[in-house]
Amino acid sequence: DQQVKQNSPSLSVQEGRISILNCDYTNSMFDYFLWYKKYPAEGPTFLISISSIKDKNEDGRFTVFLNKSAKHLSLHIVPSQPGDSAVYFCAASENSNYQLIWGAGTKLIIKP
Amino acid sequence: DTGVSQDPRHKITKRGQNVTFRCDPISEHNRLYWYRQTLGQGPEFLTYFQNEAQLEKSRLLSDRFSAERPKGSFSTLEIQRTEQGDSAMYLCASTQPSSVADTQYFGPGTRLTVL
Numbered sequence: 001d002q003q004v005k006q007n008s009p010s011l012s013v014q015e016g017r018i019s020i021l022n023c024d025y026t027n028s029m030f031d032y033f034l035w036y037k038k039y040p041a042e043g044p045t046f047l048i049s050i051s052s053i054k055d056k057n058e059d060g061r062f063t064v065f066l067n068k069s070a071k072h073l074s075l076h077i078v079p080s081q082p083g084d085s086a087v088y089f090c091a092a093s094e095n096s097n098y099q100l101i102w103g104a105g106t107k108l109i110i111k112p
Numbered sequence: 113d114t115g116v117s118q119d120p121r122h123k124i125t126k127r128g129q130n131v132t133f134r135c136d137p138i139s140e141h142n143r144l145y146w147y148r149q150t151l152g153q154g155p156e157f158l159t160y161f162q163n164e165a166q167l168e169k170s171r172l173l174s175d176r177f178s179a180e181r182p183k184g185s186f187s188t189l190e191i192q193r194t195e196q197g198d199s200a201m202y203l204c205a206s207t208q209p210s211s212v213a214d215t216q217y218f219g220p221g222t223r224l225t226v227l
Binding site for chain 2: 041042044046051089
């Protein structure tokens with residue numbers, strides 16, 4: 001049973017446009033959500049996070065939106081740049097449990 | 113200190129052999145995690161240490177797997193009697209002591225291939 005789902009295996013976006021990556025979860029006990037970026041042959045790199053007490057968190061070109069009622073979060077990248085091409089993972093945790101539960105990832109391709 | 117390091121980066125072994133991986137976390141981080149990642153999937157939690165204490169183990173961690181962190185610094189993950197299904201990327205991560213929630217910093221991983 002996948003508690004964190006990223007239903008789009010890949011996404012292709014034109015450079016300069018907005019990239020929107022989506023993530024759904026089933027466990028209502030999750031209260032902290034993170035996005036990681038992964039390049040080939042490297043470990044995941046932390047990108048941005050959001051607590052369940054917020055519905056939006058912004059860091060430069062990256063914004064994460066959380067819709068608790070829909071159990072859905074999204075990552076917006078504006079404007080998209082070629083260096084953003086990578087696999088993006090959504091992860092979630094319960095505050096009392098340090099385990100991170102991960103989605104399967106979405107491969108983002110930024111076209112020049 | 114430039115981040116989490118893992119050694120080796122790649123390991124090819126024959127089925128039935130034992131392998132050991134090492135992880136050196138960021139020096140001030142007291143929490144250390146091991147994950148396994150297979151192709152097309154996100155990382156799966158294996159185990160977690162706070163200092164030298166192993167606090168949690170996933171059901172994925174069969175009795176062929178053992179992890180240690182003897183002095184609360186580096187950690188080792190040993191797989192005994194490897195099977196082809198153990199082929200995966202093994203990732204290590206660490207977090208800062210003040211971290212309220214898990215902003216984990218990852219190493220580059222050890223890719224294991226069992227022939």
